[in-house]
Amino acid sequence: MSEYTVKDRVAIIGVGETKYYKRGQSPLSEFRLACEAIKRAAEDAGIDVREIDGISGYANDRNEASRVATALGLKQVGFMGMVWGGGGGGGSAAVGNAAAAIVAGYAKYVVVFRALAQGQFGRFGQAPVSQHVSGAAAYTAPYGLFVPAQWVALRTRRFMHDYGINQEPLAAVALADYYHAQFNPRAVMYGHPLTREQYDKSRWIVEPFHLYDCCMENDGAAALILTSADRARDSRKKPAYILAAAQGSGYRHAATVENSFDYSSSNFKTLAPRLYEMAGITPKDVDCAQIYEHFSGAVMISLVEHGFCQPEEVMEFVTFDNITAPNGKLPVNTSGGNIAECYMHGLELVIEAARQVRGDSTCQVPDCKISLVASGPMVSPVSDLLVHSM
Amino acid sequence: MAEVKYYLPEGLPTPRAQRDGLDKEYWDATRRHELVAQRCNSCGGFQWGPEAICHRCHSFDLGWAKLSGRGRLYSWIRTWNPVHPALREACPYLVAVVQIPEADNIRMVGNLLGDPLQNPPFDVEVEAVFEDHPDATLVHWKVVDG
DSSP states (O other): OOSSOOTTTEEEEEEEEOOOEETTOOSSOHHHHHHHHHHHHHHHHTSOGGGOOEEEEETTOSSOHHHHHHHTTOSOOSEEEEESSSTTTTHHHHHHHHHHHHHHTSOSEEEEEEEEOTTTSOOSSSOOOOSEEOGGGGGTGGGTOOSHHHHHHHHHHHHHHHHTOOSHHHHHHHHHHHHHHTTOTTSTTTTOOOOHHHHHHSOEEETTEEGGGBOOOEEEEEEEEEEEHHHHTTOSSOOEEEEEEEEEOOTTTTOTTTOOSSTTOOSOTTHHHHHHHHHTOOGGGOOEEEEOOSBHHHHHHHHHHTTSSOGGGHHHHSOHHHHSTTTSSSOBOTTOIIIIIOOSTTHHHHHHHHHHHHTOOTTOOTTOOEEEEEEOTTSSSEEEEEEEOO | OOOOOSSSOBTBOEEOOOTTSTTHHHHHHHHTTOOEEEEETTTOOEESSOOSSOTTTOOSOEEEEEOOSEEEEEEEEEEOSOOSGGGTTTOSEEEEEEEEGGGTTEEEEEEBOSOTTOOOOTTOEEEEEEEEOSSOEEEEEEEOOO
């Protein structure tokens, strides 16, 4: 084993979340939600909150690490890290950074958290109103190209054109999310099943995305706690060991005005090989996958770029039967994910991966040993995580 | 006259050149109804959007080249959900991503003029159409007939 790896040296020992709300419905402030999720993750881990000595975040989280450390009375902090970039691309990277900090000896117990209260702050799916615009946005905003649904739709449509893909795989992703959420009492869409007829009749947001192809917008907070494999052995819950982590971007993916070099890529092409190499596994070894779904179309492309099927095989592989638990070939987004559990910028996907390998998912995949998380398709950076049980 | 002046209603943000002057030439050229793109004076390569350095040869000696205004429709979308208050009565509308073969396949964005319910084929030839506003000129695209 190479000396330069986090493989099997770090584990997720606790997870926690607040109640998940529809957008704007949390009666509590975003910061209060963050503190509550961290407290619950510490309880789950069986440690005193004050033992936390590292804080790892992403997506320009508004709940600044020093404020969190101060409010919780942390005795000392040895690591505070933030992943560049907005949106969900940094979700797995924040966990990867936490793992690196533990292996480097900067901190013993690192918390990764995300908190969102869009009633208190602005929405992601609506453009800010301003009179003028300059820079890269000057080439898009005056044409009504503003929001992630549109960027992802443009790229998804090119991919669908190149490989002869119709609406079926997109519908499969949305319906699988809603199906899994019906087993998950935490899910915002628990008790609200989705039929194919409802999906087909739902309004277009931007073609090829119906309403149900799009993530929700929610209020809430989620957190997880990592520590070294040595300390994890004594923890209260079964640890979810980090098998591999990867983050980054391909060649000029962030080129502005729709000039990404590999236009319809989910941006995982350079990460996935590094991820599998660190883990020493192949895609066939993955028991279930949590794939960030801001929009359904990006999931099928992410599955391709993680080696689960070829682009020409998307129509046969990405079907409801194949991607639903417990018996699908590769159950995907088994908590309901961003589309039906909660849009916590994908941190709920990391938590679900940990639950799957420790065996307490609400939609448990039988004998699940290895779970993949893919964070942030089509943005830069994106990030990946593999967790497993030992 | 009840003529429709612009493809999209007024109220969307108006483009302005960057304060550092990086893309002043592009916006000035649109006023003359000319389409230009950033081209490296050292290696001759195009890049878009404009940057401070050439990503190929790392020269800071960057200039501008006039384009013919023709390109290929690389992708397009039809937006139905108004994502800005000015778009409430304007949906659906089409946004085009156009690839420019004569300029190292850089891509530019604009609205695709014509029937918003049309389904143009991918890679069809399109040409630039200039739309003058009081403070700036936008560059749209339309499918080349025949």
